[in-house]
Amino acid sequence: MNTFHELLMPSTILYGMDSFKEVGKQSIKLGGKTLIISDPIMAKLGYVEECKNLLKESGLSYTAYLDVDSEPTDIHVKEAMDICSRETCDHIVAIGGGSCIDTAKAVSVLMTNGGTMTDYFGTGKELAKKPLPVIAVPTTAGTGSEVTKVTVITDVATDIKMMLSDASLLPAVAIVDPNLTVSCPKGVTAATGVDALCHAIEAYISRKAHPVTDVLALTAIDHMIGSIRTAYEEGENMDARSSMALGSMLAGAAFSNASVTLVHGMSRPIGALFHTPHGISNAMLLPAVLEFTMEASIDRLAEIGRRIVKNADDYSDRELACGVINELKQLCVDLHIPNMKTYGIDEKLFTSSLSKMAEDAIKSGSPANTPRVPAADEIIELYQRCYNYDFSEKTQFAEQTN
Template identity: 55%
Template sequence: MNTYALLETPQQIYYGRGSFKKMGDLVKDKGTKVLLISDKTMEQLGYIEKSVQQLDERGLTYAIYLGVDSEPNDDYVREALAVYKKNHCDVIVSIGGGSCIDTAKAVAVLATNGGDISDYMNNHKNVINKPTAHVAIPTTAGTGSEATDVTVITNVANKEKMMIKQFGFLPDAAIVDPLLTLSAPKRVTAATGVDALSHAIEAYISKLSHPMTDMLALSAIKLIANNLLTVYEQGNNIEAREKLSLGSLQAGMAFGNASVCLVHGLSRPIGALFHVPHGFSNAMLLPAVLEFSKDACIDRLADVGRMFTNKTLSNEEAADFAVSFIKQLCAKLHIPNLKEWGIDEETFERNIPKMAEDAIRSGSPANNPRVPTIEEIKKLYTTCFHYQFE
């Protein structure tokens, strides 16, 4: 058994109000021809114009790819890579949600290492050459992708979400400016916030956790739990948004090193087959998966529960309180279950065997304190379809 651990983070992280203004200088230090990867929503919100202004002020040339239109898939990666090559780019900036950042991570690796992104699934192909420099700028407090070496890309051909983790996918720099999250709608704020909470909790209960990730995960849990509902109800509360953004960043750093567990293993197949955004699918699953896992991680869940109350509780009581608190939070955030989302039950049941197999294949369930059998995963899918948060 190893007595050491590893903590990987971007080389540079700027965070806090106004940190977006550092983008131009960061990029100028890394290249001269920028590929800006984002989506139409970011363009409509004015973030592309503001990014281009910074590049223009520093005399940098650029190309723009705004084709990310949903959860990231390998078609977006191929399209963005073609723009990169056509314009002879040498640095990448991603701005937007996790979909934009994950797409950019894949392009940064493929630009210098070649192949198709599916080649890197399960480390069949390794990142050998230094990837193109990548500056990641999130506009949601959620995925934490700006601080991880993980990219999740849907394979359009076989409808599988590929979870790919190698050091080469880690962005060189991250800019986490809570002012950019002010534009996030309530629904997106809720889903990405619970996504970040699931990152932090799963990092803390993961079999791969270690003291450094524990420190980040516990801090993230406290920041997110204490501020998510406030941000949901008061979208312009910048103090709460700043704390939520910091919590999301810390959660990303935690799970990027300790990995995620069963929630994410179950979530990805739902997203691939039914196009449920990642944040929502994680939120739909988190309470039920914690109930399933509780007996195998009572002490750790008790630590989480005690962050939500000042009452003196036994470990069993505190673990139960943690699950109860998260269920109530999801209810207050109006998180739907799978049925309420509008998924056809018969179609869902028919796809459970494939989803269970894909979940196991992702590797994430093996990190869970209670490692499920494939039959237990199938039962969990059925439970989550009708799950009631209240």
């Protein structure tokens, strides 16, 4: 058994107000021609044009692919690669949420290693060549993709979210400017915020957690739990936006090194089949999954509880673990997170997809990191429970019912 732990991060991280203005200076270090990967919303908000101007000021030429959708697919990757190849770009700037950054990572890998994402997903095939350098500029406080070694791309032919994890996928530069998150509407703020909180919690309870990721995960929770509601209700509150941006980045670094668990394993098939936003599908699952694994992770959940439960010193570890779940349920209520039925997922299609979703969840590898590793039938039961889950129903303290 290893007696040491590894921590992988981007070579350069710029965090703080107006750090986006440094994109040109960072880009010129990586090459002469930039491929900007973004989406129509970022273009409409003016972030893409601002990026172009900053690159131009640094004497760089550029081209752009702006058609990434809310969930990145192998089609987006192929279209962006065609432009990257045709224009002979030597590095990439990704501006947007996790979809844009994940697309950029996939493009960077395939441009130098060849093939498609399906050649690497679940095959054990190694990346023989260093990917193109990526500068990641997140505009949401959620995915943490700017500091992770992971990309997730949907195969549209099979409706499977393909996850690739490799140290070479780490962006060369992460630029985290809280100013860019102010444009997030309330729904996106809620979805990405809960996603980031989920990253921190899963990283902390993961079987692969270690002392360094513990510090990152708990610090991320400290930053986010007190600011997520404010960022949701007061979108221009820069203290809350800054705290969420920092927390999201720390949570991303935590789970990139400690891995996620059952929540993400179950979430990806929901997104692939029913096209729910990633953060929403995580939130739909989080309380129920923590209830499932609570007995195997009471000490860890209790430590989280000391950060988010009022008057924590008055409670036992078991009560604190239940308190964490109840606080997260209340957060889902406050942020208007729907269950699957309320969201509009067709029940018959959902039921008929249960076996495939459970199989795909296990295949992702994430459930194996959970303190209580589930069997396929247990995952199916959890899916069924979550379909019509009641976030207002409190988890009872075991000591009160014995």
